[in-house]
Amino acid sequence: MDILYSIFVDPFMQMGSAPDLLVQTLWEGFVGGILYALIALGFVLIFKASGVFNFAQGIMVVFAALTLVGLYEKGVPAFLALAITIGVMFVLAYAIERVVLRPLVNQPDIILFMATFGLTYLLIGLGEAIFGGNPKVMIAEQLYLPKGAIDLKILGGVVTLQKIDIAAAIIALVMIGALSLFFQYTRIGRALRAVADSHKAALSVGISLNQIWVIVWFIAGVVALITGIMWGARSDVSFALQVVALKALPVLILGGFTSVPGAIVGGLIIGIGEKIGEFYWGPLVGGATESWLAYCIALVFLMFRPQGLFGERIIERI
Amino acid sequence: MKKSALALGLVVGALVGTPALHEASAQESVYVPLFTYRTGPFAGSGIPIADGMRDYLEMLNQRDGGIGGVKIVIEECETGYDTKKGVECYEAVKDKKPVLTNPYSTGITLQLIPRASVDKIPMLSMAYGLSASADGTVFPWIFNPPATYWDGASVMVTYMAQQLGGFDKLKGKKLGLIHLDAPFGKEPIPLLENLAKEYGFELKLYPIAAADMQNQSGTWLAIRRDRPDFIYNQGFGAMNPTAVKEAIRNNYPVGKMVGVWWAGGDDDARGGGAEAKGYKALSFNQTGVDYPVMQDIIKHVFDKKLSKVENRNRIGEALYNRGVYNSMLIAEAIRTAQRITGKKVVDGADVRRGLEGLDITEARLKELGMEGFAAPVRVTCADHNGHNKAFVAEWDGGKYVKASDWIEPIKNKVRPLIEAAAKEYASSNTGWPKRSEACDKPS
Numbered sequence: 044m045d046i047l048y049s050i051f052v053d054p055f056m057q058m059g060s061a062p063d064l065l066v067q068t069l070w071e072g073f074v075g076g077i078l079y080a081l082i083a084l085g086f087v088l089i090f091k092a093s094g095v096f097n098f099a100q101g102i103m104v105v106f107a108a109l110t111l112v113g114l115y116e117k118g119v120p121a122f123l124a125l126a127i128t129i130g131v132m133f134v135l136a137y138a139i140e141r142v143v144l145r146p147l148v149n150q151p152d153i154i155l156f157m158a159t160f161g162l163t164y165l166l167i168g169l170g171e172a173i174f175g176g177n178p179k180v181m182i183a184e185q186l187y188l189p190k191g192a193i194d195l196k197i198l199g200g201v202v203t204l205q206k207i208d209i210a211a212a213i214i215a216l217v218m219i220g221a222l223s224l225f226f227q228y229t230r231i232g233r234a235l236r237a238v239a240d241s242h243k244a245a246l247s248v249g250i251s252l253n254q255i256w257v258i259v260w261f262i263a264g265v266v267a268l269i270t271g272i273m274w275g276a277r278s279d280v281s282f283a284l285q286v287v288a289l290k291a292l293p294v295l296i297l298g299g300f301t302s303v304p305g306a307i308v309g310g311l312i313i314g315i316g317e318k319i320g321e322f323y324w325g326p327l328v329g330g331a332t333e334s335w336l337a338y339c340i341a342l343v344f345l346m347f348r349p350q351g352l353f354g355e356r357i358i359e360r361i
Numbered sequence: 362m363k364k365s366a367l368a369l370g371l372v373v374g375a376l377v378g379t380p381a382l383h384e385a386s387a388q389e390s391v392y393v394p395l396f397t398y399r400t401g402p403f404a405g406s407g408i409p410i411a412d413g414m415r416d417y418l419e420m421l422n423q424r425d426g427g428i429g430g431v432k433i434v435i436e437e438c439e440t441g442y443d444t445k446k447g448v449e450c451y452e453a454v455k456d457k458k459p460v461l462t463n464p465y466s467t468g469i470t471l472q473l474i475p476r477a478s479v480d481k482i483p484m485l486s487m488a489y490g491l492s493a494s495a496d497g498t499v500f501p502w503i504f505n506p507p508a509t510y511w512d513g514a515s516v517m518v519t520y521m522a523q524q525l526g527g528f529d530k531l532k533g534k535k536l537g538l539i540h541l542d543a544p545f546g547k548e549p550i551p552l553l554e555n556l557a558k559e560y561g562f563e564l565k566l567y568p569i570a571a572a573d574m575q576n577q578s579g580t581w582l583a584i585r586r587d588r589p590d591f592i593y594n595q596g597f598g599a600m601n602p603t604a605v606k607e608a609i610r611n612n613y614p615v616g617k618m619v620g621v622w623w624a625g626g627d628d629d630a631r632g633g634g635a636e637a638k639g640y641k642a643l644s645f646n647q648t649g650v651d652y653p654v655m656q657d658i659i660k661h662v663f664d665k666k667l668s669k670v671e672n673r674n675r676i677g678e679a680l681y682n683r684g685v686y687n688s689m690l691i692a693e694a695i696r697t698a699q700r701i702t703g704k705k706v707v708d709g710a711d712v713r714r715g716l717e718g719l720d721i722t723e724a725r726l727k728e729l730g731m732e733g734f735a736a737p738v739r740v741t742c743a744d745h746n747g748h749n750k751a752f753v754a755e756w757d758g759g760k761y762v763k764a765s766d767w768i769e770p771i772k773n774k775v776r777p778l779i780e781a782a783a784k785e786y787a788s789s790n791t792g793w794p795k796r797s798e799a800c801d802k803p804s
Binding site: 061067068071074075167171175177178180278279282286287290325329334 | 408583
């Protein structure tokens with residue numbers, strides 16, 4: 044009886060008795076969810092354009108952030124370091140297209156997937172060789188990212204909103220909006236959507252697959268950089284971040300691998316779901332639920348929508 | 362034909378020459394493998410420790426020609442703090458006749474404990490690993506001086522009592538344990554549960570999965586709800602700087618947060634900026650380079666570009682100096698083994714006796730250039746730890762400074778639990794050998 048009370052009654056009593064904490068939990072989940080959505084967006088862009096599940100997206104987040112901080116530590120001014128890092132991500136995208144993707148055209152998807160595994164370990168080694176394994180402090184202040192917090196006295200308590208989190212949410216939303224407009228209304232964006240629909244059809248109307256791949260991997264690299272800056276400002280820039288980036292997997296399962304809105308909605312559901320779960324129900328199972336709860340949420344959704352919330356329904360005629 | 366004969370000659374020469382070479386190097390050296398992690402999510406803690414361990418042994422080679430006239434062969438094996446890789450490292454080094462192993466991970470230590478007595482290679486798990494292995498009557502091949510995690514947890518409780526005005530003031534207070542959800546992080550829980558019952562405080566557990574080391578906001582919401590009076594941080598690697606930052610974000614007073622000695626790295630606090638001032642961690646070694654031993658490392662290793670440290674300022678950081686301390690124990694164990702056995706080149710069995718005879722007094726610390734750097738340590742046949750004192754170090758914004766007196770662990774509570782846990786370990790591991798190794802008379 045006690046256990047039923049703890050599961051079905053007590054958490055809701057807590058929500059009612061301390062609504063400020065509920066709002067705080069929702070906010071933390073929202074911010075976490077936005078960051079998950081950003082990571083998932085990188086996966087979605089590449090999957091749409093090339094049908095590759097880019098396992099290296101997590102390490103791209105770390106590599107981009109490390110490059111930025113590493114350059115700054117070597118005396119390069121912050122905004123110049125930012126510009127150079129964007130350049131590095133372009134060179135990386137170009138190199139990936141030339142060295143990894145182009146030779147593997149027409150190979151089974153699993154081969155391309157395995158190639159991104161190789162890319163992951165290459166970037167880990169490269170990052171450690173160039174910048175070392177020590178964690179680094181993100182140069183948030185030098186990039187004029189806000190510091191401090193806003194305390195809202197509401198609901199009989201205090202809800203604290205970190206300014207960096209507000210900035211992260213705004214930047215992520217602006218970025219997602221800009222990317223949506225880019226894909227919808229620009230020539231390159233339309234070409235990318237054409238490639239996503241059918242490689243062969245796109246080629247037949249003169250779209251350069253190679254060019255599109257470079258652009259998409261570059262955009263995914265920029266998304267990775269922004270994610271790295273935001274997440275690095277919340278903790279530190281270290282190789283442990285690539286593990287956090289894998290939290291995008293349940294987001295993708297939930298939102299669908301080909302949907303930008305799916306990445307956003309999926310990110311928010313996972314972010315808010317895992318924080319609420321950990322805070323109200325976590326103590327019942329000894330805590331540390333966030334590492335697996337996200338997958339449980341995704342699996343429950345899969346039972347009802349195997350293609351994800353916004354994914355394309357696959358119908359194959361036999 | 363001539364080429365074939367030459368090739369054959371080279372092969373035969375290599376086959377014949379190799380054992381001779383091994384024998385020669387075995388006669389003149391002792392092999393000390395260091396399991397380290399300079400890569401991966403725990404590299405932030407692993408790099409300074411590895412540098413400190415390596416540089417001290419290298420300094421002995423450069424300054425003294427090794428230990429007792431015998432060169433130290435130092436070899437690092439990268440584990441990435443991964444238990445599987447640690448076991449692979451062990452398999453790779455054990456045939457090279459190491460005088461001891463030094464796993465630098467509680468997970469790896471737990472895997473290797475049953476092998477030590479079989480392979481006759483003693484294991485030094487300095488202030489980590491299985492607390493129960495401090496009982497030398499059950500674990501003759503395992504050593505974990507100068508203090509166990511249970512000692513550390515009891516020092517934390519004593520410190521909390523000192524801050525509150527006495528042990529009687531602990532009643533009704535809350536101590537939060539934020540810990541890595543891994544064997545290392547869980548190790549102090551039994552002792553803290555026991556002390557919580559004894560002194561009437563409430564223990565709240567906040568586990569952090571390794572995958573979420575940099576994603577702790579959910580846990581810190583719970584801490585904000587529970588408002589523990591003190592937090593004990595049994596974290597490692599990327600978990601620590603994130604925990605310090607989260608404490609700041611959640612307006613938890615960092616001065617009430619005390620890390621175990623592995624959660625007291627300079628990088629752990631540095632990322633928190635000025636607001637991290639006051640963060641605390643237990644320690645059993647001093648920081649800085651104002652000790653003759655540190656000056657010798659700089660002179661004989663760093664200045665000769667034999668160190669892997671690139672920035673001179675990192676020599677003297679808390680975890681670097683802990684690595685130095687670790688290697689001092691290794692070197693003193695080898696030296697003691699040489700004295701006990703009368704041999705120059707000692708083996709694993711000899712160094713086991715050396716570890717059991719460790720008695721590092723104030724006078725010896727002075728000879729080693731470590732006066733005031735650490736407290737004396739004594740290991741005995743029955744007590745493989747010593748349950749030595751620790752102190753609370755505080756981050757002043759640029760470095761850790763000693764912020765308390767040396768605090769004794771609550772030995773009368775810790776030791777009986779260790780002996781009971783050791784018995785339990787032996788009985789639950791069928792066929793666990795009874796100690797057959799004789800004890801040397803203390804010198």
